[in-house]
Amino acid sequence: MRCEYGFGVFGATGTVGRAGLEAAGQLGIGVDVLAAAGNVEGMLQLYAQHHPRLIIMADDAAAAALAERLPAGAGCRVEHGDEAMCAAAAGCATMLAAVSGAAGLDSVLAAAGEGRRILLANKEALVLAGDHVLAAARAAGGQVVPVDSEHNALAELLLLAADRRDAIERVWLTASGGPFLNHPGDLEEVSPEAAVRHPVWSMGAKISVDSATMMNKGLEVIEACRLFSLTADQVEIVVHPQSVVHAIVEFADGGCLAQCAPADMRSTIARAIAWPEIPAVRFGRIDWRKLGSLQFQQPDNDRFPCLQLAYQALAAGGSAPAVLNAANEVAVHSFLRRELNFSAISKVVAETVAAEAGAADTLSDLVAADSKARAYAGRAIKVSSLC
């Protein structure tokens, strides 16, 4: 298929999408396609700043509302729905995949199938069907560049250590620990507002809650295994509240290489855009004289069981990672709507994985497992007294 567009941002009105637009703007890259779920006001703002040729809203009412409010003669087409989203992704030379959750999978697969360059912030797509996404991209001659800061850092370390890959024994991903790392009391009653108040990174609601439960790091372990062909016992997690070090590779002799960068998504996305070059823009810098101390500590698996649930799902294989991801999305959205306690998120996930995970050979097996897991988790939340 002909490449109709240059750069497209999918999930444009979210935090990563906006950071990506800023990074691209600083690098002098215009944007042709913007896609989002239903945020009309946000999209109007982005239209005024970036003048894309095509806007896609997942929601048809949002698309109609947007089309009505665009200035006459705007020269911008407005489309809606999953099919339009996929066609646009397949037609972009480079897509920033920043849709949150499994909803982003189809457009990523569409771009992968056409061999496009995918700057991947949507870790759920890799957790749900990573092998299929990566195989499709490889077969079509495309490229998947991780935008998740730890994986972006790891990609860089592995590039630097390419001649010594056989001597790498394991890798470390850092976790900030989220807002409840040092929370004094019970986590039972913490509010959605407190959970989304991340101490270091500015992020959307879903990933902020994932960060607070440590599920984000669990999903990232799976993401790292998929992206870099690692096994679960080669990926270690260490809590590092300052988020200065993002990833570490450890060699057979105990020597380590660590990647450090300012904790700013614009910086990570600029790196992904320019990959494998170093971008010609800077978003902050680390003043090592002012850092004081950097801390590293063991994750607390008793208080935050989600990380271990992800390791277990990875070990179980089959549909287990897809089921884990689906149950987590349902539980997190219920928590954000105050229908579920914070500490019940991990319980819903564990129960759903125990009930629904099984063999899955094909992409359609995984997609079916995803939707069955969503239904199961929804029922589990309704019948439980977890809220």
Ligand code: MG
């Ligand atoms: Mg991350």
